[in-house]
Amino acid sequence: MLLPGPDGKVGMVVVERQGGERHVLDEAYETSRSGSAGVGRRDPESVRAAFGPALAALPSRPASFLLYFESGTDNLTQASRAELDKMLAEMRRRSIPDVRVIAHTDTVGDVASNDALSAQRAERVKSFLVDIGIAEGRIQTAGRGEREPLVPTADEVDEPRNRRVEISVR
Amino acid sequence: MRVFIAACMLCVAPATWAAEPVGQIKTANGEVHIERDGKRLAAQPGDMVLESDSVKTGRDGSVGVTFTDNSLLSAGPDSVLVIERYAFNSTTHAGHFDASLKKGTLAVISGKMVKQSPGAMRVRTPASIMGVRGTEFLVRVD
Numbered sequence: 001m002l003l004p005g006p007d008g009k010v011g012m013v014v015v016e017r018q019g020g021e022r023h024v025l026d027e028a029y030e031t032s033r034s035g036s037a038g039v040g041r042r043d044p045e046s047v048r049a050a051f052g053p054a055l056a057a058l059p060s061r062p063a064s065f066l067l068y069f070e071s072g073t074d075n076l077t078q079a080s081r082a083e084l085d086k087m088l089a090e091m092r093r094r095s096i097p098d099v100r101v102i103a104h105t106d107t108v109g110d111v112a113s114n115d116a117l118s119a120q121r122a123e124r125v126k127s128f129l130v131d132i133g134i135a136e137g138r139i140q141t142a143g144r145g146e147r148e149p150l151v152p153t154a155d156e157v158d159e160p161r162n163r164r165v166e167i168s169v170r
Numbered sequence: 171m172r173v174f175i176a177a178c179m180l181c182v183a184p185a186t187w188a189a190e191p192v193g194q195i196k197t198a199n200g201e202v203h204i205e206r207d208g209k210r211l212a213a214q215p216g217d218m219v220l221e222s223d224s225v226k227t228g229r230d231g232s233v234g235v236t237f238t239d240n241s242l243l244s245a246g247p248d249s250v251l252v253i254e255r256y257a258f259n260s261t262t263h264a265g266h267f268d269a270s271l272k273k274g275t276l277a278v279i280s281g282k283m284v285k286q287s288p289g290a291m292r293v294r295t296p297a298s299i300m301g302v303r304g305t306e307f308l309v310r311v312d
Contacts, residue, residue, distance in 0.1 A: 001308045011280070017298045054276060057232035095215055096216050170240060
């Protein structure tokens with residue numbers, strides 16, 4: 001049986017039954033049931049009853065966050081400090097989060113110092129996560145320096161959108 | 171030298187394909203076990219799931235697993251879910267995922283491999299095979 005996603009969008013499942021019958025489910029709450037012909041439909045309430053424990057056990061959806069830094073530092077921008085609080089709240093909600101932190105710089109400065117700066121940004125974000133009780137072993141960090149700009153620029157360009165850290169949690 | 175290389179491959183090869191985790195248990199309530207190589211292991215959040223594992227829940231049990239491609243699968247009470255085949259390349263997002271629900275209830279939210287190649291994930295029951303084009307669905311085997 002097919003469910004609508006959190007955005008209301010509905011996917012598609014192709015069911016092939018023993019005996020070769022084939023059903024395409026592409027509307028919310030459509031069902032294919034062995035022993036009954038064709039595609040049926042169930043009401044959302046009876047679905048919750050039949051699948052309650054399975055639905056309740058679904059893990060939290062993986063999420064990602066972007067935080068930005070002030071030029072040449074590992075200090076978050078004003079706007080990103082609010083985003084950090086949102087991210088930490090989301091982390092606290094999860095029972096055993098696995099986090100990946102990948103930090104970047106803009107192209108101001110040489111490659112080596114940007115490698116060091118990105119590593120420092122990643123570690124700074126990791127320290128916020130450790131402070132709220134996430135085990136260090138569950139946090140992976142990487143500094144990518146100026147190699148992977150979000151916005152490609154020439155060398156020595158001060159680009160706020162490239163001074164960022166990408167955080168994925170699942 | 172040739173003998174040395176052959177001996178090394180023998181000791182290294184099984185370890186490389188045996189232990190790669192494909193998912194992790196994120197939620198577990200009541201009785202939850204993993205059957206692996208004929209052994210029955212009590213399972214709890216944080217435990218890894220490997221290809222070929224059977225995940226089983228008792229009468230009061232439920233379990234949720236997050237896979238490396240961000241697929242989410244959860245099973246309700248009295249369920250047997252087998253991870254038949256799983257591979258995912260985190261660079262290309264190519265892969266395949268064959269799961270099998272022998273009994274019980276299953277909720278699925280498909281992940282990156284289905285987004286990349288619709289149909290890469292299949293869920294089998296004793297009576298049918300589901301080709302997953304995305305994204306959220308439920309399966310019950312009575």
